Amino acid sequence: MFAGAALACIAAVQSAPAAAQAKIVAEDEPITPVPEPPAADPLKLALGARLFGDVRLSTAGNLACASCHDIRSNGAGGIRTQPGNAMPVYDTLTVFNAALSFRLGWQGSFRNLAEHVEASLENPANMNTNAEAAVRRLQKDPDVTSRFRAAYGRDLDRDAFLDALVTFERSLLTPGARFDRWLGGDTSALSPGELEGYRTFKSLGCSACHQGVNVGGNLFERQGIFRPLVVGPPRIVRVPSLRNVAATAPYFHDGSAATLEDAVRRMAAAQLDRTLSDQQVASLVLFLKTLTGNYRGAPVVGAAP
Ligand code: HEC
Ligand code: HEC
Numbered sequence: 001m002f003a004g005a006a007l008a009c010i011a012a013v014q015s016a017p018a019a020a021q022a023k024i025v026a027e028d029e030p031i032t033p034v035p036e037p038p039a040a041d042p043l044k045l046a047l048g049a050r051l052f053g054d055v056r057l058s059t060a061g062n063l064a065c066a067s068c069h070d071i072r073s074n075g076a077g078g079i080r081t082q083p084g085n086a087m088p089v090y091d092t093l094t095v096f097n098a099a100l101s102f103r104l105g106w107q108g109s110f111r112n113l114a115e116h117v118e119a120s121l122e123n124p125a126n127m128n129t130n131a132e133a134a135v136r137r138l139q140k141d142p143d144v145t146s147r148f149r150a151a152y153g154r155d156l157d158r159d160a161f162l163d164a165l166v167t168f169e170r171s172l173l174t175p176g177a178r179f180d181r182w183l184g185g186d187t188s189a190l191s192p193g194e195l196e197g198y199r200t201f202k203s204l205g206c207s208a209c210h211q212g213v214n215v216g217g218n219l220f221e222r223q224g225i226f227r228p229l230v231v232g233p234p235r236i237v238r239v240p241s242l243r244n245v246a247a248t249a250p251y252f253h254d255g256s257a258a259t260l261e262d263a264v265r266r267m268a269a270a271q272l273d274r275t276l277s278d279q280q281v282a283s284l285v286l287f288l289k290t291l292t293g294n295y296r297g298a299p300v301v302g303a304a305p
Contacts, residue, residue: 030202030211033180034097034243034293037171043151048168050144051161056137058127065120065165069095070303071295074247075172077303091255096293096300097243099170101217106253108220108238113166131158174244174293174300182290190290197287200280205272214241215291221271223253229270230254246289247302260285 051057053066070077075094090106098104103111110116121127121134135158138144148156151164179198181189190198201207212218216239223229223237230252237253250256251263264284268274276284292300 029183030207031179031183031215032213033183034100034173034175034177034213036175037173040167040171041151043147044164044167045171047147047151048164048166048171050147051138051165052168054138056141057121057129057134059129059133063127065095068092071095071172073301073303074244075295075300076248090253091250093240094244094248095169095172096174096295097172097214097217097241099172100214101238101241103217103220103238106237106240107234113169114162117162117165117169131161135161172295174295177243177291177293179287179290180293191286193283194286194290197283197285198290200283201287204268204274204280206267206284209239209271210242214243216243217241224270226273227270229266230256242288242291244292244300246292247300249302260288264288
């Protein structure tokens, strides 16, 4: 289905004048480019950035959002979970582009960023607190409270606290991936090999699940349709985004695939009943590497081991 559309698109591009090319490429494709971050009040944004790195958000005073979500690398690297908890351990999802997904978390249980922040705060395996208690701790800091008054025109309260964090999270977008430049009409942004990888991605049917602005993040699917993928719960997950996927190893909700090659091979078997050749795997990986975008102008990079 997608293969036909892709070929039609290539044919059209070859004969179309430059201005029309960009339009044709973008309109026919199942993936759309990551936008620039939305305009935001700089005072609220700065407060949100500060809260994101503030350990007073956790009861024990030992964890900030940034402890697990390092935005200097891939938005996911950092410690993986708190030691000694009995909660299911899921691989850390990146915060980059999370604002563009229709639901949040591996299971897609959260409908928006504010709901998700509250859940992170309340999770005993995470910050083990709640928004009210975090606000009470922050209210003791005159610098923080005066910044809230300047940004919100009122004293620090629960809504302003959540709004500042969410404003910051909405800014964590990574536009400018080479694939997005190609979508925008820059036909030289992808090599022939990368373009071939993209065609394979569509013709095999990967894009039936991984599509839209986040190349995922907009559907629920069963994992392990034809063959087991991750044994054990959850069976139904939100299809994860493949944005910046070359920088976010390990893969799958249990982190059981160490490399992109391994993840791609297991995906094809489990979700599409296909056994890929080494060449197909390499080709798909070439394409996936073009999905790496820029945060504040610098390319997203893998977390330090
Ligand atoms: C102890 C490590 C840890 C801390 C601290 C932490 N997170 Fe996370 N975060 C995770 C893990 C693990 C997941 C995936 C969990 C899941 O889906 O069940 C996740 C998921 C997310 C997601 C969802 C991404 C997506 O694609 O759906 C967002 C957004 C996020 N975290 C933001 C935050 C914010 C904001 C804070 C601070 C209030 C925070 N996190 C604190 C580990 C952490
Ligand atoms: C039927 C839907 C479906 C199809 C088709 C599909 N995927 Fe997936 N993909 C998923 C789901 C669901 C997950 C998450 C599995 C889990 O961890 O529980 C996933 C995870 C991934 C991951 C790991 C992402 C991460 O951050 O951990 C990669 C890479 C991936 N898919 C690539 C592909 C490729 C390449 C293809 C085509 C060969 C493909 N997928 C086909 C649904 C699909």
